[in-house]
């Protein structure tokens with residue numbers, strides 16, 4: 501059975517002081533939660549401080565991005581090796597905001613996915629259609645292209661595959677307050693799973709698929725209650741510790757009934 505996973509993507513929010521303030525309170529709010537992976541992806545500069553505060557908790561540290569080289573003359577970039585040193589375990593790759601505002605293309609995303617496996621980081625590959633693509637019925641075509649281009653051209657060993665997470669984040673649902681419907685998100689998750697199976701066979705059934713886009717405590721279980729959705733990638737609702745804790749506790753309660 502795939503373990504549920506909820507990932508906080510703080511984007512470019514929170515100073516170091518604000519991030520640490522959150523982390524002093526948050527573990528206490530989810531102390532009763534078991535068997536759900538909770539991953540916090542703060543801005544890079546908060547990673548070292550949070551890794552200290554998270555010691556002794558079951559929370560997991562993630563990064564929002566990285567470069568694909570180990571080191572070199574790449575001004576302004578952060579390498580997988582540097583992330584590993586701090587204790588980062590997950591890294592978000594190919595978020596739609598990076599594709600849109602920082603011109604990340606398929607080749608760059610593929611290299612980052614390969615580098616994350618090479619350095620023992622678990623990639624969270626983000627895919628999803630924008631409003632125009634959805635309106636012209638291109639959702640499946642876009643997702644197929646995004647998945648295959650990100651994973652083409654390098655060989656993965658069987659044990660590496662289940663470490664990958666795929667996040668379906670329809671661009672039109674991000675930060676808008678209007679999420680996809682649970683059934684629609686499940687239909688896309690089934691499609692993503694069929695693509696992964698097409699490429700890797702049965703072992704890909706161990707890959708976790710998340711939904712992201714306007715997830716809140718009130719709607720999270722519409723997604724996590726589906727057979728093929730194994731958790732969520734959460735922006736806005738992960739910024740306040742009580743709201744994020746409500747969201748995680750809702751997933752935990754649902755799993756126990």
Ligand code: 13P
Nearest residue numbers: 509674675713714735736
């Ligand atoms: P919101 O939850 O704010 O819609 O953001 C979703 C997202 O982009 C997470 O990566």
